Amino acid sequence: MNFCHSKHWAWLIAIGCWGFYLEVHAEDALVRLPSNSVQEEQHIDAMRVHKAHHFEAKTHAVVSSSRSTVSPSSASLTAHPCAYESEIAKKPPFKTVSLTFDDGPSPERTEFILSVLEKYNIPASFFLIGEKVKKYPDLVEKIAKSGRHLIGNHSWQHPNFHDIDADQQEREIAQTQQAVQLYTAEKYFRYPYGNSTCESRDQLHHLGYKIVGWHIDSCDWAFDKTGSVSEHDAQICEVKAHNTSNFIEHTLDAIRERGGGIVLLHDIHPNTLKQLEALIVRLQREEFHFERLDSVDFEALLN
Numbered sequence: 001m002n003f004c005h006s007k008h009w010a011w012l013i014a015i016g017c018w019g020f021y022l023e024v025h026a027e028d029a030l031v032r033l034p035s036n037s038v039q040e041e042q043h044i045d046a047m048r049v050h051k052a053h054h055f056e057a058k059t060h061a062v063v064s065s066s067r068s069t070v071s072p073s074s075a076s077l078t079a080h081p082c083a084y085e086s087e088i089a090k091k092p093p094f095k096t097v098s099l100t101f102d103d104g105p106s107p108e109r110t111e112f113i114l115s116v117l118e119k120y121n122i123p124a125s126f127f128l129i130g131e132k133v134k135k136y137p138d139l140v141e142k143i144a145k146s147g148r149h150l151i152g153n154h155s156w157q158h159p160n161f162h163d164i165d166a167d168q169q170e171r172e173i174a175q176t177q178q179a180v181q182l183y184t185a186e187k188y189f190r191y192p193y194g195n196s197t198c199e200s201r202d203q204l205h206h207l208g209y210k211i212v213g214w215h216i217d218s219c220d221w222a223f224d225k226t227g228s229v230s231e232h233d234a235q236i237c238e239v240k241a242h243n244t245s246n247f248i249e250h251t252l253d254a255i256r257e258r259g260g261g262i263v264l265l266h267d268i269h270p271n272t273l274k275q276l277e278a279l280i281v282r283l284q285r286e287e288f289h290f291e292r293l294d295s296v297d298f299e300a301l302l303n
């Protein structure tokens, strides 16, 4: 190799490295979201536990329906007969998606979600935790001021409603509604972990709330910093083998299978939030369109 030739290669390598540097740093500058706090990691652990219970209940229901006998483990499931209804069985409107973001508001992350939704002119719903509404009123104000999004009630401290008595359940709902009604007159409630109880369901209906479940649980919390799910989480989240390192394809597959629907996402996990824009672009490319929960099409599916 003569001198000119080696110099040529050196230039090419230098340009390539610079291009890579720019690309990586441009992305960092675009999406620099705070990592999860210890408390948020504990919250993710709790979601994992409850998701595993839901998966067990779902699997048990399928097995039970294929057999005439009832196994002893069904006793734990019948203790909460209203417990596993957050996954909506009714068919969603054709090729229509309603994005929902739970557990906010959170500094930077909520603003990031709002900026992506604004860029694509997409409406969504935010199910907020009451004590965070009190802590971050400016963020709730931003959601409300967009005029595009629905604000819902997701309890005050995100407890498991199966573990607290009826009075506490009532307080969790009422206190949060008092906080969010500064920004909205709407009354939509989503249970923490999707764990409903009969007593609170009756009360919510009596007070004129719509209870909101989902068609698609993205399990965004289960995709870790490397973008992958563990074997355990893949099983409980029903992530197909070819999607265990691909959050977008996993979510798209689940949406395609239902033909659209209400999608459960969280404003808790920076790694998956960074993929929100790509998910929206893919959905639009596949001619899905976006509606709010209170559209005629979706409202008919809520109870």
Ligand SMILES: [Zn+2]
Residues within 6 Å of the ligand: 102, 103, 154, 158, 191, 192, 193
């Ligand atoms: Zn939640």
